[in-house]
Amino acid sequence: MQYLDRLDEAEARYDELTAKMADPAVVSDPEEYRKIAKAQRELAELVTKYREWKKKDQELRDAKAMLREHDADLRELAEAEVKRLQPELEELEKQLQILLLPKDPNDEKNVVLEIRKGAGGDEASLFAAELFRMYTRYAEEQGWRVEITSLSESSVGGINEVIALISGDKVYSRLKYESGVHRVQRVPATEAQGRVHTSTVTVAVMPEADEVDVQIDPKDIRIDTFCSSGPGGQSVNTTYSAVRITHLPTNTVVSCQDEKSQIKNRAKAMQVLRSRLYQMELEKQLAQIGAERKSMVGTGDRSEKIRTYNFPQNRVTDHRIGLTLHQLDQVMEGRLQPVTDALTAYYQAKRLQNGDRAEA
Numbered sequence: 001m002q003y004l005d006r007l008d009e010a011e012a013r014y015d016e017l018t019a020k021m022a023d024p025a026v027v028s029d030p031e032e033y034r035k036i037a038k039a040q041r042e043l044a045e046l047v048t049k050y051r052e053w054k055k056k057d058q059e060l061r062d063a064k065a066m067l068r069e070h071d072a073d074l075r076e077l078a079e080a081e082v083k084r085l086q087p088e089l090e091e092l093e094k095q096l097q098i099l100l101l102p103k104d105p106n107d108e109k110n111v112v113l114e115i116r117k118g119a120g121g122d123e124a125s126l127f128a129a130e131l132f133r134m135y136t137r138y139a140e141e142q143g144w145r146v147e148i149t150s151l152s153e154s155s156v157g158g159i160n161e162v163i164a165l166i167s168g169d170k171v172y173s174r175l176k177y178e179s180g181v182h183r184v185q186r187v188p189a190t191e192a193q194g195r196v197h198t199s200t201v202t203v204a205v206m207p208e209a210d211e212v213d214v215q216i217d218p219k220d221i222r223i224d225t226f227c228s229s230g231p232g233g234q235s236v237n238t239t240y241s242a243v244r245i246t247h248l249p250t251n252t253v254v255s256c257q258d259e260k261s262q263i264k265n266r267a268k269a270m271q272v273l274r275s276r277l278y279q280m281e282l283e284k285q286l287a288q289i290g291a292e293r294k295s296m297v298g299t300g301d302r303s304e305k306i307r308t309y310n311f312p313q314n315r316v317t318d319h320r321i322g323l324t325l326h327q328l329d330q331v332m333e334g335r336l337q338p339v340t341d342a343l344t345a346y347y348q349a350k351r352l353q354n355g356d357r358a359e360a
Helices: 004-021 030-066 072-099 121-142 171-178 262-288 337-353
Strands: 111-117 145-153 159-167 180-186 197-207 221-226 242-247 252-256 307-310 315-318 323-325
Touching (some): 004 030, 030 072, 111 171, 121 197, 145 252, 171 337, 197 262, 315 337
Antiparallel strands (some): 111 197, 145 159, 242 252
């Protein structure tokens, strides 16, 4: 198998990091321990698969050696073992190749999720609320935390716009393919003649930027405070707890009024601002190297869709990979794993086809 030297290096590095985690000097330094534990976790899946491959590779060698036995029964057992082990080894080799692909540096990051209604009026706002509920349920299943930064509700109980921070383990790696136009086809509750309507919602998923990723000069921002609106108790409309931050060079505006504390709202708004500026910088870099990249969410027009949710047929279709599942009811309850797994597998396979260079 290719890359054996890299796999051996990764295994040695994993063992070295594991030993360091038991070193009293490291254990007594929380920051150093977290750093080493993170590096060890990043190698864990690769090393586990490699060790499984080595075990099965040895079993295959032993089975092939038994093919030379004079005993017919032993040879028959060996042939069955070879037949079983060869496809298992091939599958493990494929998985190892994928694990050796260069990592997206943002995969470990938390995300800023932005959902906005597109075409379709009230029905679009209602579906935006259902999509947000879907992602919230999915986050709960993954053990992630969801914090709303900004929420604009519609008059019919839907959502015009919601911005939320989602934090947890490898959030961006699981949600990064969700950006785009999501199209819904169903009969609205207000439709008297039972006609199916088509509406859209735009979704943007951006990696959360740390302060080290984006440096913001205090002179480049203007901070305004205002009274919160909507639910929130007696303090609403009486204290200037809501915060609006404007990044003057790019004219990027971020508001946050979810918390009763102005300090907390300001911190959340700065998180979102950093992520937006980080996303702008990533897109600028891609443009500079000549990469073709469409806008993350397009205009929200019905024709610009990445996925369709067809309620009459209980069907969800991802148009990028030709995936169709007749389990829309489950997907809307947050069971997104079949979709996210298929998208991840598809784009990993594309990278292998394009000859992305593996690395340990």
